[in-house]
Every structure is written in C-alpha cells, then in structure tokens.
Amino acid sequence: MPELPEVEHLKRTLEPLLIGALIRGVELRRRDVVNRRVRSRRRRIASADLLAGCTIARLVRHGKNLAIVSKCGRSLCVHLGMSGQMVFVPGRERMGDSMHVHCVWRVQNDNSGGRLVFRDPRRFGGIWTFDSIKSLRQARFEQLGPDALTITPAPLRAALAHSHRPIKAALLDQSVLAGVGNIYADESLWMARIHPASIASAIPAKRITDLARGIRMVLRASIRLGGSTIGTYLDGNGEAGEFAGSHQVYGRAGEPCGRCGRVLAQVVIAQRTTVFCMKCQKGYQQPNKPARA
DNA sequence: CCGGACTCCTGTGCGC
C-alpha cells in the first residue's frame, strides 16, 4: 500500500518523464474519482481542469499526496489511497492491466511520449483539481502535519505533547505527521524501541528524538529500495519495490524479533493490525508531567 | 474538543 516512500519514489520516477511534457488530452473514465468529497464540485469536469493543453512544470509531494503543477498554475493533487497506481506507459505499448483504469493522460515529452495512467481498484484514492498551486496547498497540504521524511524532534514533540492517544494512533493521524501509514508506523516504533500502545504525551523527550530519527531512517531506507510492494503498488515505470523484504515487524507476527529473538506479537490499535516486540519495545502509560489547570 | 467507531471498495487467501 502506498505510503510516503512509495509516493516519493513515484515522484522521482515520474519527474524525468513528465517535467516539460505537454498534456495533449485526457480521458476520464470515472468522474467520481475526481474532486471526491468536495462540496463545491462542479457538475462537469473540463479536460482543462485535468491539465489538458498544459505543460507540466514540476511535481511536489507532501505526505502521501502528489501534486502535478503546470506552467500556467493549474494543478492536480493525486492520492493513491490503498491500491492506487500512476504508471507511465511509453509510446503505443499496451497497458498491463486495464481493469480499474479511471483516468488516462496523453503525454508528449522529449521521447515522443506515451500515456500516464491512474488505476485504483479499491478507489480509496482520488484526484483533485485546482486553479493554482496556492489553492491546492491551502486545501490539501496545509491540513496536514509536517512531512515525515524530514521530521525533526522539536516539531514531533510539539505535535505529541498534548495527545493522550496511543503513539501508534497519533503517527497514523496525517494532521499530526504527514506520510506515515500502518507499515512505517510499526517499523519506526520498533526502530525507536517504543511500545505502540504507549500514550503519546507520556513518552520521554529522549525517546521522541529516537522516534524522529527512526521515522526518517525507515522512510529513507524504503525510498532507496523503491518502496514496499504489498499487493498492488507499482512505481511510475510499473515496477515493484523491494523494501517489503526489509520489514522488521510489519507482516511478521509470530516470527522472532530481529533484535532480541522474542516472538513478535500482534494486536489491534486504532483499528489497525499492529506488530511489535513485547521484550524490546518499552511502554509508557502515565503522563511524565502533571496536567496543568 | 478529543478520540474511537464506522464507512467506503475490491482483491486475496483461507477454510470447508
């Protein structure tokens, strides 16, 4: 499932194909993937709203969101949800699996071009259209916490200081920290040796520093390997990622902890399957400072 | 106001 590393890797694989490219046309097969849950959604979605006729200037990622920004300012925000893919199909090649293809852009670039294909079987993802990158940022990015790839201890402490939720639940909350999903929440808590049910505000500052470092390390390592392919994730070239083989806890309940050998436990926290080591991940249940009036 | 529960959706994998 696509989380921050998958979206970042996708951005890097798409940039050489899309930057400077002209969108010659757009075929929207399912209009309800565009601007979903937007109250002011216009009845009709013009192809220009989906960047037809525009030249792509740059891609911008925040958390799990990818913005495609055109030279005229019109921008798209893409979220892959659970099962989304953005794949570039060069030239006139057939696309691998055309089931659940919701939008296709005809792209002309230096190498003559191809098609950019948005597929999303489960349809938890979507595409949002904006007249400017500024309005995209306001509507999408500014609702999110700091980007997890560059998270430092101070903002993470600030975001967690008044949260009485389990740390796992807080990490999954995109308004606290943008980009971490179920896989990387479990992996980074294992790295930082913090029990996922620990109450966020009870975790000592030193351990939050470890957690910030753990989050950055796990995300960077995954990006280097092209992300975690679980099920359907593919990058912009249609290739799978290799990081799933490096998972220390996710999907490994019942196997020995790679650090201490204790059998990894599985519980449910915040409605999500959670795998951790009972021996080397320490729990914090009481606030370390008395609440102020 | 905060946090937990529910909802959307389809492919996968397991058990009978």
Add this chain to the structure above:
DNA sequence: TGCGCACAGGAGTCCG
C-alpha cells in the same frame, strides 16, 4: 476443485 466469507487499510464523517 470451487465456493464463500473474512480481512486488508487511508481518511472522511459521525457520535459519545
């Protein structure tokens, strides 16, 4: 072998 069902999860919404 084949069928059917539980399960997976990002994030918006609702409710206590």
